[in-house]
Amino acid sequence: MDEHRISRGGVPMVKINGRKIRELREAQNLTQLYMATTVEVTTDTISRWENRRYPSIKKANALKLAEALQVELAEILDEEEKTSQPPVNMAEKVPAASAAPEITPPTAALGSRKKPLALIAAIGIGIIIAALWWWQSPYMNPRISAQRILPAHSVPGRPFPVLLRIKNTGHAPLSFILREYIPAGAQVILAHSAAAVTVDKKTGSLKCLGRIKHGELTLGYVLKTGRSRTAVLKLHGTITSRRFGGRPQAITGNSEVKMLPFHWADKNMDNRIDDQEILAVYDDYSEVKGLKIDMDLIEDIWFGSGYSWNAKTGKFIIKP
Template sequence: MDMNRMTSGVPMVRIDGARVRNLREAKGLTQLFLATSVGVTTDTISRWENKRYPTIKKENGLKLAEALEVELAEILESVAEAEPQPAAVEAPAAPTAAPAAPAAADAAPAPAPESGGQQEEEPAAEQVLPAARPPSWPKFAGAGVLLLALLAFLGWWVYPVSEQFTITASRLLPRHTVAGQPFPVAITVASNSTTPLSLIVRENLPEGAALLSAVPAYSAYEDKAREVKWLRKIDGSQVFAYMVKLKQPEGAAAFTGKVALSRGVGRQIEVSGNAVVQIGQFHWADADADGRISDEEILMVSDEFSGIKGLAINIDQVEEIWLGSGYVWNKEKKRFEVLP
């Protein structure tokens, strides 16, 4: 059976649903992750795994294999499973040979030449040599080239070459903050892939951190592990931002993060950029901790954070401090006081 079919001009493949389910569970992936990676519903993934829809579009099969981090061939149903071989049939016995023709001696005698006449000797026939045949190797060579080209095309069609691309993930984290005061964090993930890329962004918050909001909305948050997860498909670049506050009164707090990919070399990358914030008496927008917000600092806030729609930044407070000559943190009243 041909595992790659054409239905109304659309390439189709026959997948092994049980193998898909086993691979997904072994890698700790959810049906939601596969559905998001392929661009279908979780109900469709369930039908595939239960072999209710064993034949699917080849395009979806490739995306499914990418999400499972395997080659397409590993999730295809084998020929032996798809079509049992028929039992061997005994070949019929060879037919009995026909009786041999009577010997030449038994044949009717040739008529004798007429009496009185001398038999005329016939001249020997001129021997004609057959014309030389052109060599057949060019024909076979041409057929071989065509066969190799066909096999190369089929190999590319079933097992396309993986796209080579680069991906980066960088965190923008303020250098300073005050305990109990909200501050923003932004992770920018960028890729030069020519096709949309499914990925999972994992961000681990420091102990005592409280997650307030996230843009886009996070897919899951494990409170015990303080891990934020986003399951998304990006096309080019995507910013994952959130608001958080810390409880510890002073010291340093560290953030860590990783990005897991559905395909590509490495499959997982670390989030680079600033990973430590100092907890003290300085506003998060005061990058150099000099007790004021300069023109450069407010422009940085505007460039990096104001364009993230839905992120609850108190931009009015930042602008008020910028317009003043400086600020101080009132520990008793737990607020910033702007100096005239």
């Protein structure tokens, strides 16, 4: 039986060993959510695969499963999925009895030996060079990092946006866990995201389980503080990938927001939002869908001649 079958739609299919997949996952303390995120399917699909409700799956998904479990594809295939070698035709191995041995002059034999040796040496050097290049390339040395982008200041009690820009310099996809530790008393308002983002009810920290291909992925949330905040709000977080032994790396970028009576979009704190400042808001924050930054208020301030902050009412007063 071939290692893979072809479905009616022409898609390569393989038979998997659900029990083996579950054992490998549990041995590595991996959750079905992690597997689903890595393979880009639902947790219900992972459960069905492990319980052999779908014994045959797409070979592309099986390869992703093997990569997530860090094993070869053959280790998660069903025992029936073994390639059978074609029988050897023994007649082809028996030399013809009538063929007379060819006699090669000594000088010709010496020259014929040198050519294969030179060719083998050249091929070997080429393989070594290619291996060194591959080892140093982004394919084998991917780097994942996270950078925080947030305003330099904000009004106490008013929400402001926070962006987390994740970057993968390698060409191989990487799964990651991002943790953002939120100060006590602050409220997180999540935006719509393709990654699994949740807020820990016990600690108030933000957790994200995702997978990134080559390039950048931007996540965002809105942080709302209480009115009696300290003068400076500090944030910190980490990003972790299994490729680096599970060692958390600190999120770089901005980490402090000063509590001042100026709107966060008013970068130069001149009590107005000018053309450059509103364009910066659109450029920096429009890439995250569902980020609630109150664009109506920002546009109203931009349309007006200025604004001021009323600490008693907790509202901005817009000048016509």
